[in-house]
Amino acid sequence: MRGFDYSQSGLYFVTFCVQDRLCLFTRIRRNKLELNEAGRMVQAEWEKLPMRFLDIRLHEFVVMPNHFHAIIEIEKGDENGDWSLPGGADLQECQVPKPYQENGFQKEKSPGTKKLGQIVGAFKSITTVKYIEGVKTRNWPQFDGRLWQRSYWEHVIRNETAYRHISGYIITNPEKWAQDRLNMPE
Template sequence: MYSNNPKKYKRNSIRLKGYDYAQKGLYFITICTQNRHCFFGKITNGVLHLNDAGKMIEQWYYELENKFDDIKCGTHVVMPNHFHAIIHNIGVGADLRVCPNSNMGEHVPIMGEHIGSPLHVVVQWFKTMTTNQYIRNVKNNNWQRFDGKLWQRNYWEHIIRNEKSHQNISNYIVNNPLKWNADTLNPEP
């Protein structure tokens, strides 16, 4: 039975309270498959072997740059059951090709004003496109079926605040396949 109590169904946000995820910056994201099922390939002796589904995930990642003018794709890795990436939001107007005839001094963003694509919109578009493509391939190419949803409902993110953190996270992403046997996301350690 449905309850009229709004607190009963309220989800706690895992996002940084008060932070505008549309502002320029670097964001480290991790998206996991539903039930951590391995759909995208396998890792043998620390070597990643993407299957066609894993390659499709990678292709849609690069499509983010075509869909969102203010998004640049950084270091990433498609793991058997999750995806790590650094997304660089350069912000609207940061690239002079966006509006070459505008006087940049006329508009100064005010505190709290969105200047780029919100991270949740970028991630949701990516999850939607990859899910739709995966479903088409289940029907047409006998890809492994999934139960209910391809991706977990949420995603994990970390705001990268300095170059040292950026370098450490990039190294973590690149070396992630080598550490698969000890990875907490590995369902068969």
């Protein structure tokens, strides 16, 4: 949305596609996902994002053959550094550790919340580099030009009803692959 501050606390539904909609990450068999090695890498890198961006929380997500759906929550601390969930959604509260402890090092919350586009951009960049490494060393299928399409689709989740609807869509997306508009014949 033009003029919307995508760094503010809230829940966001994002979708991004592989360039040319090549099926590189999974197969769907009997309505079940079968992640290949590249798909497992994409999933693992998504799950690592909260270690890079301390002010996010991951909700439902799915790696599809040629696209990715996820709900991501951006949380902001108040002036005292206390964390709070965004208003409006009656979702179960989560506890965000502060300061964050990793391998004996303390990491404070990130200085200034990153915008959604920066988070998605970092994820796309990391997975592209790792995918290229897989092409070179593990014989993963090649891609032409770029791994991911340039932009992505986002939707601000404004209430619990919308959250439940989108969450259900993500969870059941593999079952509906045959009818999915992103399902391109291989």
